[in-house]
Amino acid sequence: MKRIFSLTIAFLLLFTACAGTAPEELPVETETVIPVETPEETTREDIPDNLPERDFAGKAFRVISVADRTYETAVEEYTGTADNDALYDRNLRIAERFNCSIEAVSHVDPVVSAINTATAGTNDYELVSIVNYKSGKVITSKSLLNWYEIPFVNLEMPWYVKFINDSATIHDKIFTATGDMAVTSLTFTVGMFFNQKVCGDYGYTAEDLYEMVDNNSWTIDNFLQIIDAIYVDINGDGKDDINDLYGYGGSVFDDIDIWLPAFDHAVTGRDENGNLTLALNNEKTVSIVDKLVRLIHETQGSNVKGTWQAQEFFAQDLLAFAPIRFHDCFGTLRDMESEYSILPVPKWDEAQQDYRSTLTDEFSTYGMVKSVPEEDYEFVGILFEAMNAESYKTVFPVYCDIALKGKYATDLKTAEIMDRIISSRSFDAGFTFGAEVLGLVPYCVRDLVVKKSTDLASMLAQKENIVTKGLQAINETYS
């Protein structure tokens, strides 16, 4: 229970952090924006969405979500900030094109609402926005429709996040899908940020670090060696306490989860029949736990004491490296004085083919409740496709190119690395179902690391029944 409790607190804290940076508080002022011309942006605009002409006679496209995610569906007005106004303009264009309205409906628990709505058979909204790690129960309760049955939704188009939707597809069915309509699918991506001042003081320029990435030597072992040498007893009290300067800082929750994908290690796989299976039970898993115990507990330059303060320490020049979400570029890092830049999360070893980044499992994903009337499938399909396509064309470039690159990043190499991080992301269905259906099994690694234990076998044995039942429920839902 303690573990569940601490996880719950962790998630609550994350949401508290998110709530403080709603889009109206993300002032990317238009006059400070340096226009960035990218060939990619032109290309994006040029890709047709292949949607038909329709007049929906003022019909409302209603999307239910938690309060701090309503901005992904609709913002209320122009505020003069580029990101907000891009979202506002997106909806104006779509509403005019199809003669409809787009309405964000706030609810304290959209998952419970979706299950109840499906049971009651009422027509309350067109789309439910679900925080990804909370989607296990609503999926296995069979409350949602299969997106492949909805006309005009083409999940192969670039405005959907293919690597996430592939992870959510089992037996050719997908009940929750995400795309660029979910701003959080971009902003919850994690990079290994580095503080250029602190790294520079220790002899590592940005160019040195980029070169390590390029020449395939940005590995966990080299990373441990670098951060181990970065420590200063700043407050001179003779103790390595929370306010000293360290090479690395992060939480002992989500920030441990990022290393599994970074080391190209899956939580779940598929068997020969296409069923979801557990893949977190081999020798490499144990080796990874062992390596992370070294990172968290046995490295002088590692600070995990201020679990939810790594971004603040980073911004105060008290950390050289920290795993940070792009989201924090709009918040804690916004007024940071020292320059920073981004790297992929280090890989396992030089033999690993690619750097792999991930995103924290709280991004928004979307479902259609089964009680949506069949005659509305076309309306919902067209609007979902249009919302994702328009976001891809006009919202993501604003968030990426203006908010992150134009104002915050200092060089083209940073932009290149960021694109590389985005295109190399992976995501595992284990984290979609882990919290609600699979007995928190994806979090075994972080739990073992915190306990300084490599006894994965015992931990998995304790969870065997719940994982077996959970996998059965998932596979039966998708069969």
Ligand SMILES: [Ca+2]
């Ligand atoms: Ca100290």
